[in-house]
Amino acid sequence: xxxxxxxxxxxxxxxxxxxxxxxxxxxxxxxxxxxxxxxxxxxxxxxxxxxxxxxxxxxxxxxxxxxxxxxxxxxxxxxxxxxxxxxxxxxxxxxxxxxxxxxxxxxxxxxxxxxxxxxxxxxxxxxxxxxxxxx
Amino acid sequence: xxxxxxxxxxxxxxxxxxxxxxxxxxxxxxxxxxxxxxxxxxxxxxxxxxxxxxxxxxxxxxxxxxxxxxxxxxxxxxxxxxxxxxxxxxxxxxxxxxxxxxxxxxxxxxxxxxxxxxxxxxxxxxxxxxxxxxx
Numbered sequence: 454x455x456x457x458x459x460x461x462x463x464x465x466x467x468x469x470x471x472x473x474x475x476x477x478x479x480x481x482x483x484x485x486x487x488x489x490x491x492x493x494x495x496x497x498x499x500x501x502x503x504x505x506x507x508x509x510x511x512x513x514x515x516x517x518x519x520x521x522x523x524x525x526x527x528x529x530x531x532x533x534x535x536x537x538x539x540x541x542x543x544x545x546x547x548x549x550x551x552x553x554x555x556x557x558x559x560x561x562x563x564x565x566x567x568x569x570x571x572x573x574x575x576x577x578x579x580x581x582x583x584x585x586x587x588x
Numbered sequence: 589x590x591x592x593x594x595x596x597x598x599x600x601x602x603x604x605x606x607x608x609x610x611x612x613x614x615x616x617x618x619x620x621x622x623x624x625x626x627x628x629x630x631x632x633x634x635x636x637x638x639x640x641x642x643x644x645x646x647x648x649x650x651x652x653x654x655x656x657x658x659x660x661x662x663x664x665x666x667x668x669x670x671x672x673x674x675x676x677x678x679x680x681x682x683x684x685x686x687x688x689x690x691x692x693x694x695x696x697x698x699x700x701x702x703x704x705x706x707x708x709x710x711x712x713x714x715x716x717x718x719x720x721x722x723x
Contacts, residue, residue: 500682549716583675
């Protein structure tokens with residue numbers, strides 16, 4: 454049943470970053486990832502209108518360099534780490550490689566959002582932006 | 589450019605829940621959402637092998653009842669709330685209606701995971717499960 458279904462994601466923009474090599478990119482945004490720009494499409498401009506500098510956000514990306522056939526990995530690419538099912542890891546290699554990046558908006562320039570740190574390489578499709586919920 | 593690209597998500601399973609009506613479902617899991625089962629596909633069994641009761645997880649779903657053309661909403665469906673761009677809200681109505689649900693695994697029975705609370709209706713496709721990162 455589920456495996457027969459097809460759902461189409463439509464990118465809303467793209468990451469512009471000095472990171473170009475997935476192999477050397479930080480695994481998490483708080484591990485030295487650089488500032489990056491989210492360059493969003495004119496078609497979604499109305500959806501962005503309330504975003505502003507200082508907002509804590511989740512950026513959802515499509516990690517298009519990932520291997521979707523992988524179900525078991527050595528966490529953090531460490532061969533000494535025991536093999537682990539991908540759903541217990543943040544590996545990019547997984548059936549649906551959606552990246553979730555918690556970061557902060559530093560500046561808004563029209564359709565471009567500057568964020569504090571983002572561990573996604575240049576050109577990565579952006580699929581959603583959500584506010585961080587405070588509980 | 590980005591808008592020409594097509595990315596296909598493949599559900600890895602399905603939500604089994606007593607919630608059936610999106611209109612009356614809680615907006616967030618901590619607002620009285622019930623326990624629910626994630627019923628996962630045999631094809632991803634290897635990816636689940638390290639999940640266990642007590643794990644804090646993020647469940648990613650595809651909110652297939654959402655309206656993908658919506659860019660501005662009244663938050664929480666409150667007509668008195670000022671209209672807000674969807675990327676500053678957690679509205680299900682947005683260009684890519686990916687739900688992110690933070691919850692806890694209560695039990696694992698083969699390919700079925702019981703979770704503490706989930707604000708997604710019965711039959712919602714599950715697209716990913718990730719561990720919550722402690723920083």
